[in-house]
Amino acid sequence: MKQALLGKTLEELQQVALSVGLQKFAGKQLAEWLYVRRATSFDDMTNISIKGRQALEEQYMIGRHEPVAEAVSKDGTKKYLFRLSGDNVMGDVFIESVYIPDNDRATLCVSTQAGCKMGCKFCMTGTLGFHGQLPVVEILNQIFSIPDSDKLTNIVYMGEGEPMDNIDHVLRSLQVMTEAWGCAWSPKRITVSTVGVVPGLERFLKESECHLAISLHNPFAVERQEIMPIEKRYHLTDVVAMLKQYDWQHQRRVSFEYICWHGQNDTVRHAKELVRLLKGLSCRMNLIRFHAGVDQAFAGSDEKQMEWLRDYLSDNGITTTIRRSRGEDILAACGMLVNALSKQ
Numbered sequence: 001m002k003q004a005l006l007g008k009t010l011e012e013l014q015q016v017a018l019s020v021g022l023q024k025f026a027g028k029q030l031a032e033w034l035y036v037r038r039a040t041s042f043d044d045m046t047n048i049s050i051k052g053r054q055a056l057e058e059q060y061m062i063g064r065h066e067p068v069a070e071a072v073s074k075d076g077t078k079k080y081l082f083r084l085s086g087d088n089v090m091g092d093v094f095i096e097s098v099y100i101p102d103n104d105r106a107t108l109c110v111s112t113q114a115g116c117k118m119g120c121k122f123c124m125t126g127t128l129g130f131h132g133q134l135p136v137v138e139i140l141n142q143i144f145s146i147p148d149s150d151k152l153t154n155i156v157y158m159g160e161g162e163p164m165d166n167i168d169h170v171l172r173s174l175q176v177m178t179e180a181w182g183c184a185w186s187p188k189r190i191t192v193s194t195v196g197v198v199p200g201l202e203r204f205l206k207e208s209e210c211h212l213a214i215s216l217h218n219p220f221a222v223e224r225q226e227i228m229p230i231e232k233r234y235h236l237t238d239v240v241a242m243l244k245q246y247d248w249q250h251q252r253r254v255s256f257e258y259i260c261w262h263g264q265n266d267t268v269r270h271a272k273e274l275v276r277l278l279k280g281l282s283c284r285m286n287l288i289r290f291h292a293g294v295d296q297a298f299a300g301s302d303e304k305q306m307e308w309l310r311d312y313l314s315d316n317g318i319t320t321t322i323r324r325s326r327g328e329d330i331l332a333a334c335g336m337l338v339n340a341l342s343k344q
């Protein structure tokens with residue numbers, strides 16, 4: 001199978017140029033065609049000789065492919081289904097991405113794995129099991145190949161999968177998005193989430209400047225591990241201790257995601273523990289409404305309780321907002337990605 005160029009660094013593209021008999025500087029031209037002009041075929045690359053383009057075509061592919069299905073929510077959110085191909089997956093494997101337009105912002109939620117290994121009890125994606133790591137080309141293809149690509153202002157790595165469990169490819173995709181030879185986006189426009197996979201998180205903090213979001217959901221270890229098996233391996237208290245050590249400068253931001261469940265994590269006891277746990281860490285908290293239908297054992301908090309929790313945390317120094325739910329009617333909201341479009 002031909003190697004994809006999407007996802008290669010400038011240095012690698014220079015090697016690609018040399019490998020097909022072009023000058024090294026053609027690597028820079030390739031980067032511009034791929035990441036700035038967003039070429040979808042070698043024929044588009046008119047400042048590269050015809051012979052050079054033919055040689056590229058013989059050995060390489062761009063790596064772009066369009067979504068195979070889409071669904072549009074009544075609130076304007078769009079969900080796209082991509083079919084994966086290549087050595088990394090067997091048979092028909094799908095992933096989903098969610099496009100969320102919102103006034104002057106347009107955010108894409110991308111997947112980093114097909115399915116997920118983490119098995120969070122409240123998450124429908126977790127029920128899919130794990131079907132493969134996404135190579136960098138498949139992470140970037142979601143960003144480049146949706147019809148709304150040129151409208152994007154922000155990207156969140158919060159779709160299928162745990163980004164820190166596929167850290168090499170995630171970091172590479174961030175590099176392409178933020179480097180001057182790539183898409184030259186500010187890292188502040190990108191947020192990567194994690195349940196707290198420490199080795200990947202350490203590398204992410206060192207090797208990227210993008211924002212971080214931690215899926216918290218319960219401040220008590222015993223209760224958290226009941227719903228998030230990762231807690232047994234990497235404790236939230238250690239993750240928070242590590243974040244307190246980190247030098248949060250250059251406007252890099254850490255936020256915490258907190259799905260609210262009635263009586264399970266929205267009580268005074270939980271609120272007090274959250275304040276104690278996060279004391280001394282400059283951070284934000286996003287409270288998320290629970291989407292019913294995942295598991296009958298979970299029931300979302302009511303509006304009043306969520307507002308109380310928001311006010312309590314804000315009054316105690318944690319900037320807290322209640323996140324508006326988007327795309328619930330097309331199973332595009334948080335934790336609802338199960339590739340349902342592939343079955344329609």
Ligand code: SF4
Nearest residue numbers: 116118120123126161
């Ligand atoms: Fe995986 Fe995230 Fe779902 Fe947990 S919440 S199972 S990490 S996709």
